[in-house]
Amino acid sequence: MMDTRDDIEKVFPELDDRDEKPACFPDAGNNPFSIPRGYFDTLAERVVQSCESGTHSMKGRRWSMVPALYAAAAVFLLGLAVIAILLSGEKSNNEPVLLTQQLDSRSKDSKYSGSTADSLLPAAASIDQLISRQASGEATAAFPATPIKQEQASNSHEQVLNNISDEEIIEFLLQEDIDVTDLTY
């Protein structure tokens, strides 16, 4: 395989001297292209004028850039859309699910309708209130000894809930004078 310059030079040294115009080729002086009369007489002047004023625009080039600009804009918008989707997903994952919301949805469910879920709603509201106070780092009289790290507090509602023992919740409910007689499940 000849692919180096030297190899090509070795094979074609004589081509400069060889008559490389087959008989079927037209004469090189036979020009099929015509130009407007006096074109070259005025070309230099027009070129100099456009150079001095810098007005000759590359009109073809400018239009040829349009598809590239569209493509760049499309990529940019696609990138924005992907970022927006990712951010919204992250936000919904971090959003705490309140006990009251969980119980409310359960009470709407026919399986739980009229069950203990309904009766637990007021208690759950109080627990939610407590948890949100804990999450914001606010010390409460009811749970002065329950340490919750700041990063945990900033996490989800469920994580905070996991750090509170059942006994502490019952004690809080008693202190707050919340009816716990229906807490059966």
Place this chain on the structure above:
Amino acid sequence: MSDEALLQRLRDPETVNAAFRELVKRYQEKIYWLVRRMVLNHEDADDLVQNIFLKVYTNLHAFKGASSLYTWIYRIAVNEVFSHLKSMRKNVFVSYDTVSAKLENTLRYDPGISADLIQERFQKAMLKLPPKQRLVFQMKYYESDLTFEKMSDILDTSSGALKASYHQAVKKIEKMMLDD
């Protein structure tokens, strides 16, 4: 006036405009025909020639004389022609065959081109060549004073590769004309 003397005048702010006019007059026909044979249409060629000389004018300060003035202007012209042919593809997924088809239409319908049967076959066959090979063939075929060594400087390709390219182009065109 030699190119060196012309270059001296181009570098002098007092004589630059007159010298540039002289430069355009000196090279306008060679550049125009180089471009016209590649793009076929006069309006496109005229537009490109003006762009080429505008580039020469705006980049005169950057010309350090590493190559001759003639080689430098030709190189700008060649780059401009290839950019134009690329822009004719609209995007990278369009092949040069589409460009050839467009040029063939120009060849057929442009009132500025009047070819007899042999000339028409010859022009059509040339359009079938890849753009760079077509340029090499046309430069050598039409500009008898242009040696492979000079072309090597302009196209930044070895003269051996250019000879091979030209030789292959001759064979291809001959075959296409005889088969047609």
